[in-house]
Amino acid sequence: MTSPARTIVQKYGGTSVGSVERIQAVAERVLALRSAGHRVVVVLSAMSGETNRLEELGRNISPRPAGREMDVLLSSGEQVTVALLSMALIDKGIQARSYLGDQVCIRTDGNFGRARIESIDTDQLTGDLEAGITPVIAGFQGVDRDGNLNTLGRGGSDTTAVAIAAALGADECQICTDVDGVYTADPRIVDGARRLEQITFEEMLELASLGSKVLHPRSVEFAGKYKVPLRVLSSFEEGPGTLITIEKTTMEQPIVSGIAYARDEAKITMSGVPDVPGVASKILGPIGSAPIEVDMIVQNTGADGLTDFTFTVKRNDYENALTILEKVREQLGARDLSGDNKIAKVSVVGVGMRSHAGVATRLFDALAAENINIQMIATSEIKISVVVNEKYLELAVRCAHDEFDLGTEVVEEERIS
Amino acid sequence: MTSPARTIVQKYGGTSVGSVERIQAVAERVLALRSAGHRVVVVLSAMSGETNRLEELGRNISPRPAGREMDVLLSSGEQVTVALLSMALIDKGIQARSYLGDQVCIRTDGNFGRARIESIDTDQLTGDLEAGITPVIAGFQGVDRDGNLNTLGRGGSDTTAVAIAAALGADECQICTDVDGVYTADPRIVDGARRLEQITFEEMLELASLGSKVLHPRSVEFAGKYKVPLRVLSSFEEGPGTLITIEKTTMEQPIVSGIAYARDEAKITMSGVPDVPGVASKILGPIGSAPIEVDMIVQNTGADGLTDFTFTVKRNDYENALTILEKVREQLGARDLSGDNKIAKVSVVGVGMRSHAGVATRLFDALAAENINIQMIATSEIKISVVVNEKYLELAVRCAHDEFDLGTEVVEEERIS
Numbered sequence: 001m002t003s004p005a006r007t008i009v010q011k012y013g014g015t016s017v018g019s020v021e022r023i024q025a026v027a028e029r030v031l032a033l034r035s036a037g038h039r040v041v042v043v044l045s046a047m048s049g050e051t052n053r054l055e056e057l058g059r060n061i062s063p064r065p066a067g068r069e070m071d072v073l074l075s076s077g078e079q080v081t082v083a084l085l086s087m088a089l090i091d092k093g094i095q096a097r098s099y100l101g102d103q104v105c106i107r108t109d110g111n112f113g114r115a116r117i118e119s120i121d122t123d124q125l126t127g128d129l130e131a132g133i134t135p136v137i138a139g140f141q142g143v144d145r146d147g148n149l150n151t152l153g154r155g156g157s158d159t160t161a162v163a164i165a166a167a168l169g170a171d172e173c174q175i176c177t178d179v180d181g182v183y184t185a186d187p188r189i190v191d192g193a194r195r196l197e198q199i200t201f202e203e204m205l206e207l208a209s210l211g212s213k214v215l216h217p218r219s220v221e222f223a224g225k226y227k228v229p230l231r232v233l234s235s236f237e238e239g240p241g242t243l244i245t246i247e248k249t250t251m252e253q254p255i256v257s258g259i260a261y262a263r264d265e266a267k268i269t270m271s272g273v274p275d276v277p278g279v280a281s282k283i284l285g286p287i288g289s290a291p292i293e294v295d296m297i298v299q300n301t302g303a304d305g306l307t308d309f310t311f312t313v314k315r316n317d318y319e320n321a322l323t324i325l326e327k328v329r330e331q332l333g334a335r336d337l338s339g340d341n342k343i344a345k346v347s348v349v350g351v352g353m354r355s356h357a358g359v360a361t362r363l364f365d366a367l368a369a370e371n372i373n374i375q376m377i378a379t380s381e382i383k384i385s386v387v388v389n390e391k392y393l394e395l396a397v398r399c400a401h402d403e404f405d406l407g408t409e410v411v412e413e414e415r416i417s
Numbered sequence: 418m419t420s421p422a423r424t425i426v427q428k429y430g431g432t433s434v435g436s437v438e439r440i441q442a443v444a445e446r447v448l449a450l451r452s453a454g455h456r457v458v459v460v461l462s463a464m465s466g467e468t469n470r471l472e473e474l475g476r477n478i479s480p481r482p483a484g485r486e487m488d489v490l491l492s493s494g495e496q497v498t499v500a501l502l503s504m505a506l507i508d509k510g511i512q513a514r515s516y517l518g519d520q521v522c523i524r525t526d527g528n529f530g531r532a533r534i535e536s537i538d539t540d541q542l543t544g545d546l547e548a549g550i551t552p553v554i555a556g557f558q559g560v561d562r563d564g565n566l567n568t569l570g571r572g573g574s575d576t577t578a579v580a581i582a583a584a585l586g587a588d589e590c591q592i593c594t595d596v597d598g599v600y601t602a603d604p605r606i607v608d609g610a611r612r613l614e615q616i617t618f619e620e621m622l623e624l625a626s627l628g629s630k631v632l633h634p635r636s637v638e639f640a641g642k643y644k645v646p647l648r649v650l651s652s653f654e655e656g657p658g659t660l661i662t663i664e665k666t667t668m669e670q671p672i673v674s675g676i677a678y679a680r681d682e683a684k685i686t687m688s689g690v691p692d693v694p695g696v697a698s699k700i701l702g703p704i705g706s707a708p709i710e711v712d713m714i715v716q717n718t719g720a721d722g723l724t725d726f727t728f729t730v731k732r733n734d735y736e737n738a739l740t741i742l743e744k745v746r747e748q749l750g751a752r753d754l755s756g757d758n759k760i761a762k763v764s765v766v767g768v769g770m771r772s773h774a775g776v777a778t779r780l781f782d783a784l785a786a787e788n789i790n791i792q793m794i795a796t797s798e799i800k801i802s803v804v805v806n807e808k809y810l811e812l813a814v815r816c817a818h819d820e821f822d823l824g825t826e827v828v829e830e831e832r833i834s
Contacts, residue, residue, distance in 0.1 A: 020474065020477045020478055023478060024478070054497065057437065057497070057501060058500070058501065058504060060437045061437055061440060061441070061501050061504045061505050061508070062504045062505060062507070062508040063508075064508075065504040065508075066503065066504050066507045066508075068503075068514070068515075069500045069501075069503040069504045069507070069515055070500070070504070072496060072499065072500035072503070072515050072517075073496070073497055073500035073501065073504075075496070076493040076494075076496040076497050076500075077493075079489060079490070079492070079493040079496065080471065080474070080490060080493050082489065083475070083486045083487070083489035083490035083493075084474060084475065084478050084486075084490065086483065086485075086486040086489075087475060087478045087479045087482040087483050087486045087487070087490075088478050088479060090479070090483045090486070091478070091479040091480075091481075091482075091483075097485070098485075098486055098489050100489075100566075102519070103564055147520055149517075
């Protein structure tokens, strides 16, 4: 035991507990942490595929299943995995106890299917940890003030883990998944993509929102708010993963941390729109009510008192959005409605950008050198996104990865264990 | 609406909720009762096969899974069915709400895997019924004083239904299953077997214990204790089923109500045992500790100060019992140990027996007329059991059924609805 005893919350996703063998492997990993003297709390998802199976059962019963009952149905999946892992741990000589959401008072706000956690009573968990017991908690679920089961929606189990880590003041919340960390770019596209040793919450949030599917933005936001050190690591291989923190501890801050991308985007342009106050909400209002999620929005004002208005949506909302907007176009007397559903978004993310001018220029030049036309641009303090023709997606990602030298090796720190 | 509004607890077993289609069919049945103005509480089992599947998962994780965790695992099955039925009911315009054991405070005694119900808080259920809501309750589960989930073991969902009916003072507890009632004998053996209109708790208890698998003895005992009128009826067909009550309302009490049987029995005889006080417990003590369940026990005292001791066990305990008893035989200095694992038990059950002498004689004569040798006899106030060679089982059942005229038709009463 080289490192001091720490309190660690470990969350394992559906793939990591998808079979008896994998549950046994998870038990071995928990055993290793316990043997090293750490206090461990485990949070689990349902077995991979189970939540979908249950959801389908519900939809076979009713085209619009009652929300309260859907949550009762869906939360049965985690009940199975927490019981099985607890059995496996006990079998290996570790004291363990499973808990459902209501058994550790994970109080939620009563919004079925997308509840938010309001509070967690840590008395039971603290008592267990002091007594050398490993609590194994069902993720994704809570109970509202009226005693109804609630589920947390997408990214729910990650959020449970972060909330428990925050409530316990844990030293680290580890999200154990099927990738071994956060990469500078998708390794399937960029050969030289490199696992990041560290990344800030803000960067991770941008990466997560921009289609890097390692963590759900909600759990990252939650961890950032409560300053819970978050680590993404593999459930299957040893390795330090990627630590997500408030400030990087590395000496030199890289300008850019990673390149994210999103496929399956579409853009819609309404051109020749009379440029009067309130026109944006007249266009986007009906889209939001559909409800269709809008991502990038760009408006150019022309000299003739007319404006062009462009925004992006998910590709499978494209046809629906066009139908809605054709009516809006007539009402507004706009000239034209057009669109393109063969686009992709590529984003360069990094907190270092804040203090470095010229990142945008470097990106645009690099893309131009490859003859990639930029269709839209959007920027934030730590991110630049461009929309390009879908066929250039991979090329644009590799090009940006090279431009900012993201493939360069850094020395790795020692892994906690 | 011809009959007055009643409060009815309906329990559906695993086969009755084994698919989306069957759950929809159950919803239709509940709708019919509700439309007739009745207040309905539904209790459900898990989908058929689900409890076995979960149990196997648990045993694949650990050869001796922790009891607390096994109960968490197993109780997830009912969570799925109550959610699905509630959705189906809501979809049909019926107000419904699912409840897990802890949500209606089904307080159990903490014995994992075989808990007993201590109390049920009916506030929520009474409020729901008054508000026109149909509660749909997970059977087979409760929660102990420390907040642990408990399962009730075999016959658990029937027991939940009876307990809820008792706590609510319901007018009737209906056990909806894959048979349409309790029969005078197994219809697969006796062509003329007839569904009983009514039967007493005591008779049902004897029939249930004696291998008629319609109801678990535990739920019958519970219903008798709390005087809950219990009705067994088909989940799939219309029909009045069989009402189980304290006293039959039919004018004339039949002497015998039904013929039960048990296959898979075995008998063991220790002969030439010194006939001294305490010898029975020396023989049966080690059997009970094994633990092996003993059914009939017969002891004959001979003139030479020696006695023959015979008892029956389940057939799959036979070899084990013989091994244990060989040591006992040596210790006691008994002459011989022998056995027969090709026997069956046939029982004649009826409360009318109490006041009618000669039932035993009629049975013995009838069997003798068919040349069926009786190997053992045991009697209670309302039951006579005989052990015969297994090959005579069907013949003996038919013979007894004929002797007591059980195939005779009776006029049926109108069904409640």
